[in-house]
Amino acid sequence: MREVSISRIDRQDKYQRILRAGISVFARRGVFRATISEIAREAGVADGTIYLYFKNKDDILARFFEGRTEEIFARFRKAIDEADTARDKLFRLISSHMEAFQEDREMAVVFQAETRKIHAMACHVNDISARYRDLIAEIIEDGQAEGIIRKDLYIALVKRFILGAVDEVVNTWVLAEGKYDLVSMAEPLVDLFLRGIGSASEE
Amino acid sequence: MREVSISRIDRQDKYQRILRAGISVFARRGVFRATISEIAREAGVADGTIYLYFKNKDDILARFFEGRTEEIFARFRKAIDEADTARDKLFRLISSHMEAFQEDREMAVVFQAETRKIHAMACHVNDISARYRDLIAEIIEDGQAEGIIRKDLYIALVKRFILGAVDEVVNTWVLAEGKYDLVSMAEPLVDLFLRGIGSASEE
Amino acid sequence: MREVSISRIDRQDKYQRILRAGISVFARRGVFRATISEIAREAGVADGTIYLYFKNKDDILARFFEGRTEEIFARFRKAIDEADTARDKLFRLISSHMEAFQEDREMAVVFQAETRKIHAMACHVNDISARYRDLIAEIIEDGQAEGIIRKDLYIALVKRFILGAVDEVVNTWVLAEGKYDLVSMAEPLVDLFLRGIGSASEE
Amino acid sequence: MREVSISRIDRQDKYQRILRAGISVFARRGVFRATISEIAREAGVADGTIYLYFKNKDDILARFFEGRTEEIFARFRKAIDEADTARDKLFRLISSHMEAFQEDREMAVVFQAETRKIHAMACHVNDISARYRDLIAEIIEDGQAEGIIRKDLYIALVKRFILGAVDEVVNTWVLAEGKYDLVSMAEPLVDLFLRGIGSASEE
DNA sequence: CATGAATGAGTGTTCATTCAT
DNA sequence: AATGAATGAACACTCATTCAT
Known part of the structure; x- marks a missing residue:
């Protein structure tokens, strides 16, 4: 024993x-x-x-993300479920994301750098992105029900819009070698997502 | 002779x-x-x-982007200069971007896929991204002067926010093997940038 | 104990x-x-x-044949000793041999075909053997037409009979490191093929 | 040029x-x-x-035999065609075969080795073969004493002649994956050994 | 300038063998 | 005696780069 x-x-x-x-x-x-x-x-x-x-070299990468994915999405789920409003859900999702990447910078580097290629990975990464976009879509719907999110949205585009922006902010942090606090980007980013850059008068 | x-x-x-x-x-x-x-x-x-x-394999890639960069940024410049409003400038920048990538799909594939790693490339891509972000910043400033863009913005973040979103939309198009019209994404994207996803009542 | x-x-x-x-x-x-x-x-x-x-992998093979050899040769001995005539002895020896191999096909495969496998060669060697047998068959037919070769022959067997004998003689020469003249074996071998080892009186 | x-x-x-x-x-x-x-x-x-x-290691072997096969079979063909009688054809085929192998001993070694079992099993197989040949020799002597076997035999050759033929018949059975009864080959084979393939009139 | 045959360093992967438990 | 995890030497094969023609 x-x-x-x-x-x-x-x-x-x-x-x-x-x-x-x-x-x-x-x-x-x-x-x-x-x-x-x-x-x-x-x-x-x-x-x-x-x-x-x-099994082989690629398998190391695949297994790593396999393991981390579940763990990280569980965090995302928890973060979302603990929030009351759609705005807060979005904020917490993005915060969790940034936290997770900030906590494990090596993972972040590999993820940001290798994610768009590598055939072995492709499926996993696509899965990850797709799951992430699903969470966003879910939040959007909640927000629309709450009335805080516009109803005239092309959801498929909105998902990319948000994922892309977050991803780029994370990527910049990675390339900057993590010399500033990533998570503090979450709040202003959510503000941009919701209010855009236009002044109120713009219409 | x-x-x-x-x-x-x-x-x-x-x-x-x-x-x-x-x-x-x-x-x-x-x-x-x-x-x-x-x-x-x-x-x-x-x-x-x-x-x-x-010089070597990587040099082919570097030189290619070196050449295309000038050409494409000239187009961007022209597109921006032909526009009257900041909104239109932003729209034309993004449209030109999408047009250029749609016209040369091979370039788009390579750019989207290889851009984030390759230490040799890194500098060039960073240059390209930096110049792109400069254009965005310029437009933002114009828009703020015009009064159509909020003044309480963290510019560094806004640049990533826009670049990231556009990049992700382009990337999705590349991965979808270019089966739909990319340029038609420009208009709704600009709308998202300016108005965000929040309903007017949200404030 | x-x-x-x-x-x-x-x-x-x-x-x-x-x-x-x-x-x-x-x-x-x-x-x-x-x-x-x-x-x-x-x-x-x-x-x-x-x-x-x-001791190692090869030792498994060696010990297996070491063991089986005694057992099989005991059978051969017994088979021979139970026969009265030389003809019967020969028949029983060969029968025992074939029986033993037929009973333990895995052993037969290892003993006979061990190296025949090599994929690249396999087909070629088989082709070569087949072509060689075709030549033999052709000669047999000629000989039958000429009347110098018996007509009551099982050709498929005769082809193996001749090829096998020639092959073994060559093989012996190879293993002996080519220390004698191989070609001088041709004439007595042909004599054996045609007249057999039986004395004329045998019938 | x-x-x-x-x-x-x-x-x-x-x-x-x-x-x-x-x-x-x-x-x-x-x-x-x-x-x-x-x-x-x-x-x-x-x-x-x-x-x-x-292409690869095996390809060296394959190409070698590819080349030699045509050449050698052309020799065989020529040898056969130059002969008048079937006996002579058989003699010349076998002579050519032996000549070709004697001329190129390395080829012979490789061919025999890949075809038969020289390497892994070598020593044991040799022992076994030797003992088998001893049995044959013993039977031959008995038969000569009985008067049913010719006395003008080159025993060393007869032993190979018989062993080779039996071995080839077994081998054919193995390669055919044992789909017919091997033992029934013993009787016709013994007949060939004793009477040969020549018609009685041949003498 | 252009060629493309030749090079040989470099890598992923396998597997016989050992040895601490 | 038995285990099976660990080892690391060995090998086929690839490909960027060179250089004689």
Whole structure:
């Protein structure tokens, strides 16, 4: 019993170490330029050991996002459900997003950089974006029911509008090497989403 | 004299053919998976010839965007200058952007997909983004002077907000393999930028 | 005493299981492509366990044939000794041989076809053999027309009979490292093909 | 013209050198144990060069036999066509075969090795074969004592003659995946051994 | 200028073998 | 004795880059 437990912890530990080392190297070098040897070195295991835990190099990336996705979307869900108004929901979604990326900068770097390509990833990333857009759509609908969001919206476009803006703000933060507080961007961004940049008189 | 002239035309032609072939292959395979041989084949030149015109693989990409950047920003400039109001300037900037990408889908694919990583590219893309954001800032200022744009804006954020949204809409179009008209997204997007998604009553 | 006995049975059992699993995997994959892991899995033991019973992968093969050889040659001996005439002895030897191989097809596959597998070659070698047999068949027919070859022949068998004999003579020469003149074997071999080994009086 | 010619000769030369080096290394180490590096070294080219001429390692083998097969079968054809009687045809076919193999021993080694089992099993198979041949020899002697077997036999050859034929028949059965009864081949085979394929009148 | 054959460093992946438990 | 996780050497194959012609 004891041994099994230790063994499992060992396995888990090694799995996690490889995962972490992988993301770290991916962040530093890019997925393509990263080598198994470097990941192994950073994880403190032999090259071959990686293949006991992962199918191949891409699998490290895929599994990482697989794991994180659930965790992060659970946070998003919770954040949204704790809010009363659609405005607050939107704010909390975006805040959570920024928090999560700020907490794990290596993940953020890899996500922002690799997300638009990599065939192995493609499906996962698309899933992630799609799920994110679903949350936005849900909030929009709530807001429309509440009457705080316009009803004459092309939802498909609005989803991209919001996702794109948030994504770009995160990306800028990543490229700036995280030297300022990302989460503080959430509030002014939500304001822009709701009120736009036009002055009230504009109509 | 005559021969020099022809020779220059030849050079130019070969240079352009390699550039075009490069982007075509980059769009198809991704920058990393693209090989010099495939680009050479598609350009109708020998592998070694590429090194007479370009430093290396990444250089093809860099030079391509270097060239297109000037051309495209000239279009942007012209589009903006032809407009009277800030709103129209913004609309024309975004329309031109979408038109340019719609006209050259291969460029769009490469730009959207490869832009965020590639350390070699990074600087160029950053330049492009920075110049784009400068245009936005300029329009914002004009709009504020005109009184149609709010004065209580965090400009740095607004620039990302607009660039990010446009970029995401373009990206969606690229991933959808260009099956719909991208430019028609410009008008509703500008409306979102100016009025936001909030209902008038929200204040 | 009791435990030792059980332990011995256990050992024997495990040893046999590995042996059997080895041959099974060798038959399926070929000796080179077979992996220790697959043999271990099929034997229901751990990879490392195999090394408690065998020196290495090749040793499994060697020990298997070591064991079977004694057993099969005992059968051959018995078969021969039970026969009265040389003709019957020969018949019984060959019958026993065929029976033994027919009974244990995996062994037969490993023994006969081990290397025939190599994918690149497989088809070519088979083609070559087939073409060679065609030539033989053609000659047989000519000979039958000429009246110098018996008409009561099972041609498919005769083709193998001749090809096999020639092939074995060549093979022996190869293994002997070519230390004698191979071509001088042709004439006596043809004589054997035509007249057989039986004395004229035999009928 | 001159240059093209030289270039072609160069190409041909390098192709042939790699082919030859390949067969040489295959003969020495066996196809599986042969490495591209060793072949390249022996051919005096870089590893990568091999891939300019061949698809992969196996392709070297395949192309070699592709080339030789036509050449050798042309010889066979010629040998047969030059003969008047079926006996002579058979003799010349077999002689040509042996000549061809004797002329190119490396080819013979590779062909026999890939076709039969020289490498992995070598020593054991040799032992087994030797013991089998001993049994045959014993039977031959008995038969000679009985007077049913000719006394003018080159025993060493007869042993190969019988073993080879039986082996080939078994082998055919194995490759046919055992879909017919092997043992029923024993009787007609013994008949061939004793009487040969010649008609009685032939003497 | 142009070529394209040649190079060889570099990488992902496999697997026989070991050894701490 | 048995395990099976860990190891790391080995190898086929790719491809950017060079350079003799």
